[in-house]
Every structure is written in C-alpha cells, then in structure tokens.
Amino acid sequence: MRIGILGTGNVARALAAGWSTAGHDVVLGSRSPEERTDVTGAGFTVVGLDAAVADAEVVVNATPGTVSVELLGSVGAAALAGKTLVDVGVGLSDDFTELSHPNSSLGELIQKAFPETPVVKTLCTMDASVMVRPGALEGRSTVFLSGDSAAAKQLTARLLTDLGWSAASQLDLGGIGTARGQEHFALLFIGIAEGLGSHTFNIDVVTLPSGP
Amino acid sequence: MRIGILGTGNVARALAAGWSTAGHDVVLGSRSPEERTDVTGAGFTVVGLDAAVADAEVVVNATPGTVSVELLGSVGAAALAGKTLVDVGVGLSDDFTELSHPNSSLGELIQKAFPETPVVKTLCTMDASVMVRPGALEGRSTVFLSGDSAAAKQLTARLLTDLGWSAASQLDLGGIGTARGQEHFALLFIGIAEGLGSHTFNIDVVTLPSGP
Numbered sequence: 001m002r003i004g005i006l007g008t009g010n011v012a013r014a015l016a017a018g019w020s021t022a023g024h025d026v027v028l029g030s031r032s033p034e035e036r037t038d039v040t041g042a043g044f045t046v047v048g049l050d051a052a053v054a055d056a057e058v059v060v061n062a063t064p065g066t067v068s069v070e071l072l073g074s075v076g077a078a079a080l081a082g083k084t085l086v087d088v089g090v091g092l093s094d095d096f097t098e099l100s101h102p103n104s105s106l107g108e109l110i111q112k113a114f115p116e117t118p119v120v121k122t123l124c125t126m127d128a129s130v131m132v133r134p135g136a137l138e139g140r141s142t143v144f145l146s147g148d149s150a151a152a153k154q155l156t157a158r159l160l161t162d163l164g165w166s167a168a169s170q171l172d173l174g175g176i177g178t179a180r181g182q183e184h185f186a187l188l189f190i191g192i193a194e195g196l197g198s199h200t201f202n203i204d205v206v207t208l209p210s211g212p
Numbered sequence: 213m214r215i216g217i218l219g220t221g222n223v224a225r226a227l228a229a230g231w232s233t234a235g236h237d238v239v240l241g242s243r244s245p246e247e248r249t250d251v252t253g254a255g256f257t258v259v260g261l262d263a264a265v266a267d268a269e270v271v272v273n274a275t276p277g278t279v280s281v282e283l284l285g286s287v288g289a290a291a292l293a294g295k296t297l298v299d300v301g302v303g304l305s306d307d308f309t310e311l312s313h314p315n316s317s318l319g320e321l322i323q324k325a326f327p328e329t330p331v332v333k334t335l336c337t338m339d340a341s342v343m344v345r346p347g348a349l350e351g352r353s354t355v356f357l358s359g360d361s362a363a364a365k366q367l368t369a370r371l372l373t374d375l376g377w378s379a380a381s382q383l384d385l386g387g388i389g390t391a392r393g394q395e396h397f398a399l400l401f402i403g404i405a406e407g408l409g410s411h412t413f414n415i416d417v418v419t420l421p422s423g424p
Binding site: 098099102103125136137138139140141142144146171172173174178180181182184185187188189190191192194195196198200201202203204205206207208209210 | 310311314315337348349350351352353354356358383384385386390392393394396397399400401402403404406407408410412413414415416417418419420421422
C-alpha cells in the first residue's frame with residue numbers, strides 16, 4: 001500500500017520504518033523537505049506535504065497536534081477527499097503539560113474540517129518505539145481505534161497488524177468522538193512514565209476470565 | 213483502622229464492605245443519614261458527615277466530584293486537619309460525558325482547599341467492583357496513587373493491600389498534580405467500557421521484560 005506520513009519526527013520515522021519493513025511504499029511529508037537532510041540521510045524519502053498526499057492511498061497525520069488542522073488545510077480538502085486519514089497526533093500543548101483540546105479532540109476536529117476524509121484515531125496512547133514493536137513488551141497490550149467509518153477502521157486494523165498488533169490486542173472504541181478518550185490519556189501516560197522512569201510501556205485492558 | 217467514607221453510593225458501599233471484611237472499623241457519612249434506610253438496611257452504618265470525619269483516622273471522599281469540595285467545606289478544614297484524605301472521586305460532569313476539571317483535577321482542588329489535610333488520589337480509574345476485588349480479573353492490573361505526602365501514600369498503600377492490591381500492582385505517579393492524569397482517564401474508561409460492553413475491567417501497565 002502507498003502510505004504518506006505527514007511529519008518527520010520520531011513517530012513519523014518509526015512508523016515509516018515499520019511499514020516499509022512490512023512491504024509498504026512509504027514517504028514522509030514535510031513543509032520544507034529540502035531542509036530535512038538529516039531524515040533523508042537516515043534513508044527515508046521526504047517529499048512536500050502535497051506530494052505525500054497526492055500519491056498516497058492512506059495518509060497518516062504525525063504532525064504536532066497543535067498545528068495539524070492548519071497543515072492539513074494547506075494540503076486542502078479536495079486532495080484529501082476519499083483517502084483514509086490515520087491520525088496519531090498527540091492532544092497536548094507544545095510543552096506536553098496540558099490537554100490542547102480538553103473535552104474535544106484533534107481527531108474530531110480533523111474529521112469535522114474534512115468531512116469527505118474518513119479519520120481513524122489510533123496509536124496516540126504510547127511511545128513511538130512501542131507503536132512499531134509491541135512484541136518487545138513483557139506481555140500483551142492494547143491499541144485503540146476510534147472512527148466513524150467501519151471501512152477505514154478495517155484498513156487501519158490491517159496496518160496495525162502489519163506493525164505486530166494482533167487482532168486480540170486491537171480494541172475498537174466506537175465513533176470518532178471516542179478519540180478524546182485516547183487523547184486525554186496523555187496526562188496519565190506522562191504520570192506513568194514519571195512513575196516508571198521510562199516511556200517504553202503500554203497499557204493492557206484486563207477483563208474477567210472468559211466463561212467455560 | 214477507623215475509616216470514615218463520605219458518600220453512600222456504589223463506590224462508598226463497595227469500599228466499606230471491602231475494608232470491613234479486612235477488619236477495619238468503617239462508617240459511611242451522608243448529609244441526611246436518617247433518609248438512607250436503604251443503606252443501613254443493607255447492613256452499613258450511616259452517620260452524618262461531621263460524625264464520619266470526627267471519629268475517623270482516614271477519611272475517604274466518595275462523593276460526586278462536582279460537589280466534593282463544597283461537602284468537605286461543610287465539614288470544615290479544622291475537622292479534617294491532620295487526617296489523611298483518600299480521594300476516589302470521579303472527575304466527570306454529572307452526566308459522565310465531560311471532564312469536570314479539564315487541565316486540573318478534583319484531587320488538586322481538594323488539596324488546595326485543605327492544605328492541612330494530606331490528599332491521596334487513587335482507585336478512580338476503575339469500576340467499584342474491581343476496586344475491591346482485583347483478583348477476579350484474568351491477570352494483574354494496576355492501581356495508581358498521586359499525592360504530595362509520602363506518609364499519606366504509605367497509609368493508602370496499606371489500605372489498597374487490604375483490598376487485594378499487591379505491592380507490584382500499585383504505581384506511585386508522584387505529587388497530587390498527577391491526579392489529573394488519573395481523572396482524565398475517565399473518558400478512555402468510558403470508551404473502553406463501550407467497546408467491551410462491560411465496566412468490569414482494569415488497565416495494566418505493561419513494561420519491557422526485566423533484565424537477566
């Protein structure tokens with residue numbers, strides 16, 4: 001599949017490497033691709049935002065959550081129409097201390113701004129290293145999906161499987177309104193990271209034992 | 213230990229039963245104890261808020277998060293001074309759809325209002341049935357603690373142990389400011405509950421395997 005990842009940070013690069021290894025055709029999109037020689041030097045393909053979207057079947061938003069809607073707007077609703085948009089953006093202020101969209105979410109704002117583009121929120125509840133290597137943790141953990149389009153969530157689920165997320169580890173929370181739950185987890189994520197002294201962890205949903 | 217639990221709802225009754233079973237002396241506190249014949253009929257002792265606090269070594273806030281500060285204020289800072297206050301209140305609006313204290317928390321507001329009373333936030337990330345019976349789930353899960361007083365957290369940790377929470381399942385997040393992470397988890401809790409079709413679950417923090 002052709003995947004255009006908007007962003008060139010840790011998350012964008014980790015996902016690009018993970019999906020490339022799984023056999024997908026991945027490019028990173030940047031506002032100033034010519035300046036990202038550090039990223040191209042590491043073996044990634046970096047193009048402009050428009051080009052990253054134009055050639056992609058799936059667009060992934062890995063830009064800072066505080067500027068994502070503006071950056072996607074510069075690409076334009078027409079260019080994004082009909083493509084699945086996987087939003088992994090963090091719902092925190094730039095200094096990572098406060099919710100940037102309390103009682104709302106970046107995922108919902110993107111969906112509202114681009115109604116012809118089905119948006120799926122996922123992967124924003126964990127560190128980049130865990131997104132692409134869930135099997136490195138000591139046990140099973142959970143990745144969440146939120147979105148209004150069942151087809152877009154199915155496509156996203158396949159891409160998660162390609163990163164190592166088993167079907168049993170994927171939990172569909174419901175419509176895009178549930179993205180705020182994933183995003184608001186960010187402050188507990190930071191608290192847990194402080195408590196553990198590490199960002200390399202995830203949460204697992206533990207239920208009652210299955211009946212006999 | 214003498215424990216005064218403010219509130220008579222599901223959470224208050226579950227904790228009262230759990231700590232009574234563990235050998236503690238527990239009363240529930242209500243604004244109108246004479247009207248709570250349903251609760252006394254179920255075998256619980258219900259007294260006024262003032263009496264519940266006066267006799268207690270530990271006070272537990274299990275009142276609705278939107279009215280907790282006001283109710284504690286009616287008891288008064290002098291009556292609460294020097295007692296550990298374990299706050300298990302939920303940081304949601306009364307209809308459970310929005311954060312009641314976005315980018316703040318009930319735990320922090322209580323601590324600020326009653327500076328002579330060490331506050332510990334805990335147990336607000338799960339259903340009442342799980343609070344008092346973590347061993348019923350299919351595997352280990354995590355309970356969080358937030359508070360500025362190490363002594364108050366140690367006392368709370370012992371009370372959690374009495375409910376069945378092993379030391380390994382208890383994670384200290386840091387100061388009372390980290391209570392907002394626990395409280396903001398509420399929306400993801402609701403999303404997970406919708407996804408599972410059950411409130412009887414908890415999250416476990418899954419880390420890298422320990423080194424050899």
